[in-house]
Amino acid sequence: MENFVVSARKYRPATFRSVVGQQHVTTTLQNAIVSNHLAQAFLFCGPRGVGKTTCARILAKTINCQNLSPETEACDQCDSCRSFNQNASFNVHELDAASNNSVEDIRSLVEQVRYAPQTGKYKIYIIDEVHMLSNAAFNAFLKTLEEPPSYAIFILATTERHKIIPTILSRCQIFDFNRIRVDDIVGHLGYIAQQEQITAEPDALHLVAQKADGALRDALSIFDQMVTFSGNSLRYQDVVQNLHILDYEYYFRLVDFLVNENLSGSLLLLEEIMQNGFDLHNFVVGAAEHLRGLLVCKDPVTVQLLEVSEGIRARYVQQAQTAPLPFLLSALNLVSQCDREFKQAKNQRLHVELTLMKLTYLNGAVQFARELGAGSNGEAKKKVA
């Protein structure tokens, strides 16, 4: 049997073109290569698992390729490309500063920089998690960064840009990597599913993508975990169950109860959520997100901001029609307040229950206030009387 290779490694992009969602970076790098304006030191900043190391390696391979394509991609055929692809190139050195952050580690790296490449044009030094280097190590490195030999290129990567000292920042060309959009993650997962002959429900992939919170690497590990769990067909319900996700259903039900002033319904729903072992605070945060989702659905333009599948979006739009805008605004306000005060509350369940009570009568109250405000002689005044 073939060894199982995790998707994050198996599908690590080998060309600029196959990097997802970082076009501003890849295009700029390619332009720099074509116009021969390559900087000698780069700083790649951004969240974890969005392609910083991947792009560093692609850059390293591309600038050493002996047979660059017209699209400025490495050929993957020449000797240099082949040794890169087999992780056997002498022209790329990677240091993970998270685990090698001492002065000695940097000294041995700096030592290597003195030797020109025997084959190929450039030697590339990738320092991951560079913010972890000790101060002494930083200083030992600074001199080399100031006057690197012409064949040396440094690519520093970090998830914590604010920890990088100004002397380093000012010597690097800085690239900010984006979180990957849910749609882009879904597209990539869909592609991998197809390659692996896995049938996956779009909603299932959406859920995985959302859980990954912008990190493609995380999405791929969750995807692998799901496939181990449910085999060659990935269903929405399996993902909900396996990832123990507070699924949309709960929130759709909640808002239905609220707009229908069904207090017992929402209190029992809360009980159910706790019985199922969900975290109360997560529920509050999720409720705020759901309300925000309904709000953006009130407008045909902002509806695009909702990063969900088509099917779920249609349900949002439908539910948004049952909930007046002022109600949604006040509800979001109340839930945000509940969230802010959550940690201080002595009895957190009661705190949430109280919010649910306020929310239940909110719709009636909002309509009542509106009727009053309208100043008509209709129902509202009768109610007051």
Ligand SMILES: Nc1ncnc2c1ncn2[C@@H]1O[C@H](COP(=O)(O)OP(=O)(O)OP(=O)(O)O)[C@@H](O)[C@H]1O
């Ligand atoms: N933009 C992307 N396009 C395609 N695949 C990606 C992308 N970002 C991450 N991946 C996948 O995730 C894996 C890890 O990505 P990579 O190591 O490049 O992330 P990173 O940003 O350097 O993360 P860290 O800061 O944790 O080192 C890759 O092997 C690849 O499979």
Ligand SMILES: [Zn+2]
């Ligand atoms: Zn090549």
